[in-house]
Amino acid sequence: MRVLNFDDAECVKAIPSLSSTPNLEELSFSNCESLTEIDESVGNLRKLKILNAFGCSKLRSFPPLKLPSIEELNFTSCSNLENFPKILEKMENLTKLELDCTAIKAIPDLFSAENLVELSFSYCVNLIEIDESVGFLIKLRLLNAFGCCKLRSFPSLLLPSLEELDLSWCSSLENFPEILDKMEKITRLRLQYTPIKELPNSIQNLTRLRDLEMVECGMLQLPSNITLLPELRHILFCRTPNQDEGEEKLSWMESSNSTLHASQCTISHGIFPNLFGWFSMYMEELDLFRVNFRFLPDCIMECLLLKELNLDQCHNLQSIRWLPPNLETLSVTCCRSLKDLDLTILPGSTKEYYNFRRLIVDNCENLQIIKGIPPEGLSATNCLSLPSSYISMLLNEELREVGRNIWRFVPGSGNCIPEWFHPCNNGNSSVSFWFRNKFPAISLCVFLGALGKHQIAFYFCPKLEINGNTVNKWLLENKKYWFVQEAEADHIFILHEKQMKYENSVNEALVRNKEWNHAKIFVDVYSPRGWTEIDMQIGIHVFKEKNSMKDVQFTNPYNNVTGESNSVDSTQQSGTSIVQVNLKRISHNYSRTF
Template identity: 30%
Template sequence: MLSEIHPSLLVHKKITYLNMESCASLITLPNQIHMESLEELSLSFCYKLEKFPEIIGSMDCLYSLYLDSTVIKVLPISIELLSGLEYFSLKYCENLVSLPVTINGLKSLQLFILSGCSKLNNLPETLGQLEKLDELDLSGTAIRQSMASISLMKNLTELDFSGCKVHSKVQLPTLSGFYGSLTRLNLVDCNMEEGDIPNDFFDSFSSLTWLGLSKNNFVSLPGSINHLSKLEFLLLDGCKRLRSLPELPSNVISIYVDDCVALETTSNALRLCYSTLSEFSCLNCLKLICCNNLASSMPKEFLKAMAKPKERLRFEPINQFGMVIPGGEIPEWFQHQSETSSIKIERPLDSCDNKMVGYAVCCVFYVHESQCIALLRISCRVTSIVFANEPAIYFEDNCRKTMSDHLWLFYISAKELNQDFIELSFAQNYPGLELKKCGIHPVYKKELKELKPRAKKSSSSSFWNSYELDEDFLGSTADVDYDGVEDEDESYFSADDELPKPKRLRSS
């Protein structure tokens, strides 16, 4: 096993690539390094390596440096000589306590990863002089205080503070200088409580498209989140004290509020984003589903929105929709239902005035408590054909347990299932997932206008049974506008329409 190297190696003039990963017995390196042609150097997983050598002379060619999982405490002042460095990774350097002030010499640095440096509690002000820095990962560090240097990084697009909660909660940095640059902000698991997010905090993020606020302790969000006009992905899962959502921006694609067990109301949170929303997941949000406003407004608004293709800020138009909600019964308006995890139907025939445009699909599932670490997955497979994008849902965070049965409902375009017989089977990759029932329902263009809410005795297991569709209404999410057919009458989806109020879920 390699325990040392000859000093001549680190002054070689022609070597362009040097990989010494996983040299577990390597404790020290020669005191100096000067490799004029070196482009990439990796010392990752040298678990006993305590010191990086002094840099002598120019090493402009070096563009990537990996020091992950070493026991380096400090970097040499001469690090500034790596003026061509673009990628610098120090992941899980758990003994690293500080960065040198000469870090500003890394003029070409674009990606700086410090995740898991659990003893690093401050950054030098000179870090703000790295004008080309595009992504800064501070997840799992001990950094908690506001840093004016971050606001000086005019080109920074991704900032990750997730898991920065050592000793005390994170104090959000002053970010007003970002203006339109930041697109991704990760504040997951930062021990933030009510009032820790200032009311005007989101006012400066004109380009933010991804926002992670999961696993925090606040009760509400500031209304300024609605100013994030380009926001597409919002993660709030695991915010166990969150009670309500403010109105959300109109371009949101995905919303996750799984395990927000105190969430009672969305107010008008989803009102503006119905036309773009394609993913909504609320595992274990029993209080939310019991609320009249969600049960009465979400189905009709989604049905209206799914009748038209979505226009994304950064993606091609799509016509997909998926939702996970508490519920133990297949909605009664599903024409074909099975008490197993698979179902087969004959493809319905189109008529001259009534074209089938897709299928509504659903299954009922339950996640048992388990100790597994692997990622759990439920997928919907179609026999005899290859699915371009196989519908699937995932269960992360050590396989969270569901507190009741849940319903996964989504839409598949008829263009993807163009065959005489349609056979769907739901499968899971772990026995902790139990698949109980499934259903499929043809979606026709003509019947999209036939939604007729009427009073009906609701089931205690699913809020979808709190309203009923006309017997001719056969779907929820058709891609009718793709062939030029416009929705002639949207009045039946008026926001002022009232659907019957559901009964509350029966407590177990």
């Protein structure tokens, strides 16, 4: 007999003598919950390769082991097993030892199992000691000590084959083990929920470490010696303050190959330049949410590949007077101290290589100066301190042609949309026009305002209908900027050609053998806060630069009767049409098309 299986045998209370089966290679009695006794002959099966005692919850002891052929040994969930069995002979073939969820108090000398590849003793809540031999298992690849809450120390490590080390939830472990020499195989290190306060300088011996997780550890700030790890690409650093520290010291930081996120992170002055110098070679996204500084650190200029920069809720940030050379998007929402923002081209840069495109400054209540206009997009919701002269410049007719790719969401000026959208208060619920050949390049303008002094929260979706066929919703080029805003004053949203995308092809809605096609633009407005009264105006502008005005009309070309419901005589030559709708109500569970 080579295989013997007692799995799930609830009535089995003892494993009898197996002396008559000397050739046994596999023995399994997992989930024998009534098992309390194992005959000593089990420890003398010299040809046994696999021994599985998983889930024998009443088993308190195991006979001494003399198993020279053993390859896998599993005592997982033997929750009353307090002592590892004595090893009487070398187990040179043992590659996998599982002791998870047992009651053992000490990991014994394992020099007799020097070829171990996997060693796991997670959730051993009574474990207080690990023999130093564990740190010298040269073939060990996986070492898992997750959840050993009473473990106070860990032996020094010289594990050249180790690939993964998990010390998470070792809630009494205050010191990280010394790394005695280079360990070039380990790529991931987990230290979540440990009181470890610092990493030793020998951490630099983990030369290939790529992932480092330090969630709710004892460190007050990101350790500076992580800059000694040349291949580190992902960091997760998060710490909740204790009762005495207060909310402002909550820290969270995460990085990836091209992204670095830091939330309310306490980063020491000395490490900041080193840290960013370390990331600057590859970083494309940088998130410094609620990081406490007054001015943008100069070292960020070294991030030559940086495309997106998030400084949201950096409440002490006062001024930004330069941008990294290849930055495309800047978000500085809710920066209540920000007063000055300079978007102009850096000295030595040229317009050809200036990549900045989008700016989001929502709820920067004290922002007074923005130098320059982002080429593609600006959102400035509730920036009520911006001077009217700057808002007027943003809405200036000169941008009608040269700035057709800019989307803008800014405080309203004069309770109406820009003058180059000539008003037409005819009471209709949509903007309507006719076109032939191809769909024209247009700009959409929406004025939304609260009736009364209360704030309004809303979002809206423009829709297009051609010849009675819906071409679904327009989509923003980047959905990240499709948002819900709570406005304290009237606001104007201008969406241009580049940001208008269609879920279905416009050509599919065109009618064959018909010269003119009828287009209607609707705007659906939604409120997440129930019934809200709003004042809305919508309008379009056709760009002459890309369209022949002979191919676009605002009156029905098949109808010679003047006064068509959507005709706007005063704006036909300018290619603009407006509809104004007042005193409408919107709801979170009901939307009305305006």
